[in-house]
Amino acid sequence: MKKYTKTHEWIELSDGTGTVGITNYAQEKLGDVVYVELPDVGKKVKKGEAVLTVES
Numbered sequence: 001m002k003k004y005t006k007t008h009e010w011i012e013l014s015d016g017t018g019t020v021g022i023t024n025y026a027q028e029k030l031g032d033v034v035y036v037e038l039p040d041v042g043k044k045v046k047k048g049e050a051v052l053t054v055e056s
Contacts, residue, residue: 020051030056 002010008026012019022030037053045051 022054030054032056 002012004010004023008023010021010023033054033056035053035055039045039051
């Protein structure tokens with residue numbers, strides 16, 4: 001089950017691993033994505049901590 005934020009991001013948890021994304025609405029508003037900064041594989045994050053950067 002996906003859990004959504006008020007700012008159009010989502011997370012889906014499975015076996016202790018989270019998959020994150022943005023809603024279709026956010027994708028449309030962002031336009032072309034020019035940069036994405038992702039965390040290292042296996043990095044553990046705390047609730048409320050920034051996980052990645054997306055620039056458009």
